[in-house]
Amino acid sequence: MSYYFAQINIARMLTPIDDPIMADFVNNLDRINTLAERSPGFVWRLKDENDNAASINVFNDNFMIINMSVWKDKKSLFDFTYSLDHVEIFKRRKEWFEKMTDMHMALWYVRNGYDPTPQDAKARLNYLNQYGETPYAFSFKSEFSPEEALNYKRQT
Numbered sequence: 001m002s003y004y005f006a007q008i009n010i011a012r013m014l015t016p017i018d019d020p021i022m023a024d025f026v027n028n029l030d031r032i033n034t035l036a037e038r039s040p041g042f043v044w045r046l047k048d049e050n051d052n053a054a055s056i057n058v059f060n061d062n063f064m065i066i067n068m069s070v071w072k073d074k075k076s077l078f079d080f081t082y083s084l085d086h087v088e089i090f091k092r093r094k095e096w097f098e099k100m101t102d103m104h105m106a107l108w109y110v111r112n113g114y115d116p117t118p119q120d121a122k123a124r125l126n127y128l129n130q131y132g133e134t135p136y137a138f139s140f141k142s143e144f145s146p147e148e149a150l151n152y153k154r155q156t
Helices: 020-037 074-081 084-090 118-131 146-151
Strands: 003-012 042-045 064-071 105-111
Touching: 003 074, 003 118, 020 042, 020 084, 064 074, 064 118, 074 084, 105 118, 105 146
Parallel strands: none
Antiparallel strands: 003 064, 003 105, 042 064
């Protein structure tokens, strides 16, 4: 059985998404999402009826936005995340988003063919914030194998 990499990334907006402060971020969503979809190793991303995930409310907070995607491997996700076009937008995050004190990104393994739900992703992110990096939920800093993830006994 093969495994892919899933990721969740959240951010809390400074203003409502339709505020002029958010306009440049919103205007770049389609371009960055298209760049992701055309990147080597891309498999899937969470979308709403507007072809992005900005309106999906997972955290009962209208200012919290979510990005979720699945990639064939960690390198593909890393390469996209730190590609020039994406990094240019990422560097401007202070213009649009609050500084997060908790972890705002989590990675984990999913079986090939499984699209994780926002609730799956929320659970991984919460676990990472509660227990730190484990094979269940981790960041780019950690190296865990799918086997370690399968055999990991979660704390309850």
